[in-house]
Amino acid sequence: MTPAFDHSIRMAVHARASPALTAAMRGVSMIGEPAVLIVAGFAAALWLLRTRKGPTALLFATILAGAEILDQLLKLAFHRPRPAVFFGLAEPMGYSFPSGHSLVSFAFFGALALFAAPRRWWYFLAAAVPIAAIGFSRVYLGMHYPSDVLGGWATGAVWLLVVRLAIRGRDGDSTLGSGGH
Secondary structure (H helix, E strand, O other), X not given: OOHHXXXXXXXXXXXXXXXXXXXXXXXXXXXXXXXXXXXXXXXXXXXXXXOOXXXXXXHHHHHHHHHHHHHHHHHHHHOOOOOOOOOOOOOOOOOOOOOHHHHHHHHHHHHHHHHOOOOHHHHHHHHHHHHHHHHHHHHHOOOOOHHHHHHHHHHHHHHHHHHHHHHHHXXXXXXXXXXXX
């Protein structure tokens, strides 16, 4: 992969550590737990069903499930060992590439932004904040290499693009980018 890049970024981030920032990054990382985002996604899908947006609810559930499946398949394909964690935290289980937190948070917040049109630029900007914070938290805590996070974001972006193109091809994009109507 990119050992020099990963090492230099990890060390630069770790050099700026503080107890307050570590506590904040642990909280941000918890928000990005794939299980947390999947439960939040399930709750959002139920809300969409209650507001008579069944196709959007199904699409949202598909996006999240697909992101988690992609994460697991890619981890098995790459078998990249995890880096040494910082701050005496427990070593996470599983492989490192891609960052599941980064991939699933990109899919979760990116999908919400796609569904939120007509003011897409605002929603994408809002989605970028938690996506970036969650990715940064994974590097800060030493749970992932920076390239794992970049790989998670790239995979999430490609997954959303594939879903968007599939929907556009199927029904002229009536589901995505129209508020789910």
